[in-house]
Structures are given as structure tokens and as C-alpha cells.
Amino acid sequence: MALFRTKKAVLAAATAALALALSACGGSGGSGGGGESSAPYPVASNVSLTGSPTFDKIKSAGRVTIGVKQDQPGLGFMDAATGQYSGFDIEIAKWMAASLGYAPDKIDFKPIPSANRESAIQNGDVNFYIGTYSITDKRKQQVDFAGPYFITGQGLLVKKSNTTINSEKDLAGKTVCSATGSTPIQNIKANFPQTQTREFDTYSQCVEALKNGQVDAVTTDQAILLGYAAQEPDTLKVVGQPFTTEKYGIGLPKGDTALRKFFNDTLTNGKDTWQKIYDSTLGKSGTKVQQPAVDNY
DSSP states (O other): OOSOSSHHHHHHHHHHHHHHHHHTOSOOBOTTOOSOOSSOOOOOOSOOOTTOHHHHHHHHHTSEEEEEOSEETTTEEEOTTTOOEESHHHHHHHHHHHHHTOOGGGEEEEEOOGGGHHHHHHTTSSSEEOSSOBOOTTGGGTEEEEEEEEEEOEEEEEETTOOSOSSGGGOTTOEEEEETTOHHHHHHHHHOTTSEEEEESSHHHHHHHHHTTSOSEEEEEHHHHHHHHHHOTTTEEEESOOOSOEEEEEEEETTOHHHHHHHHHHHHHOHHHHHHHHHHTGGGGSOOOOOOOOOOO
């Protein structure tokens, strides 16, 4: 069952990110995952997870390394001054770590660019990845996914002064930027042949290129774009309606069925916890949504 069945509902959830970016809410943790969570995550004890090589590595290290984003206000963001992480995805990561038996001080958050997510999981650079990671059939050939734990849609960010781009229908002859290897840039290439593309490692680089006049628009999930617009409302704006559906999942090493099932069970049985995380982050806007059902593929 999808979290949102209409574009209007997808936009409503994305709009929730705006309030979060303005209030800087959400749990915080440093590069080692320290800090207090904004929702209670009881740390499990004596976890038994037979058949998961990933969990075996975590136990051997005595710590859990989670791939995240650090430049997405409201979802996965690191404060450069304090090194603290905040956002909806960060709280989901803390919850999953706690379910495995690891408190925030046993978490290492590792920022990974979009283009390097699969290789980071495959090479063991991270134990798993939680950072606006859309579940796609192509990616499932290389990694596994638990979830989805959230659903949004692709949108457009332009300069406040821009009057020529009001939706995806106005992209012909324009230059659009997104993160290298991301689902949104692949969608533009495949379905908007008259549109030029520009790619950087991070969305924040695309936003700088937009402000500098190097590109006409930035595209990614609308929830992320609203966060950037909230930071500079006199300079940037989000236009149009979401024109895709993106399911965010937890990226796992391919074949680790035991860990995927464990996380799916944690999500399914933890609806109250999910709701507390949402309410303390994206839900600050007052928008009420329900947790999506997981895909047991």
C-alpha cells in the first residue's frame, strides 16, 4: 500500500519538510552518532539475528556504520559548526540501530554521495544506508532494500525571479541539475530529451550552480527541495507538482535476507515509533500521514 495515492498528498508530505527546515527540529548526533534522540528508541539487548553477515560484522566491530546524507535539510543534515546530524532519515537510522542493540554513541554516520551508494554497501564501507534512497528495480540488482519507510515525489527548484519554469512541462531547452547517479537525473535524461543536464556529487552543489546561473533548475525529491527553499526564501522557490513517486528504503548488502526481514519487521511492528519520529520532524507542519506498508519482495 502506498503512503500517498495522489500527487496532492505527496505534495502535502513534502511540504512538511519546510517546517522542519525552518525550525531545525529532529534528533542530533555527531559523526559518532552522539546526542539525544527526539523520540524514544529502546536499545534492544541480546539480539539474535542468525544468517546475517552484516550483523555479524557489526557485532565484531562493536559499532554500526550507517551511510547517510549530510546536505539535505529536514531529512539528513549535518551542522558544520557542531558536527551534529538531524532530520527524519537520521532518526530512522537511530531507530534501526537501537533495534539491533546499538545506542547513538555506538553509531558512526558516514556521508555517501548518491552515485557511490551501491559501491559503499557492496564494499562494506557502510553496514547499511538510510538517506533518501529510492527503491528501484535497477538498484535491487545490486543491493537489497528494507521498507519503504517514506514516499515522496520529484520536484523542481528554481530562482525566485524565474518566471519561465513553472512545472516539468517547461524544461525544454533548459539545463537541469541533480546528483550524479540519482533517480531524478535519470528520469530527466530518459523522459525529457530536449533538456540539458548537469550533475554534481551533492544536491548542495547543484543549488550553488543554480544561484550562480550555471543551471536553470535543480531536481530531486520535493521534500528535499523545500528544505533548500526554506533556507533562502528570498532567492529560491519550488514550482509545480511532484511528477514521480519515490519510495525511500534502507539499502542493504545484496542477499542479506535476514537483516532485510528484521528491519521490515521492526518497521511493521513499530508504527508508534515511526509516528513519533515523523511527528517530531516532518510532522511539525501539522500534516498527518500514515506509515507506508513494507514491500516483502
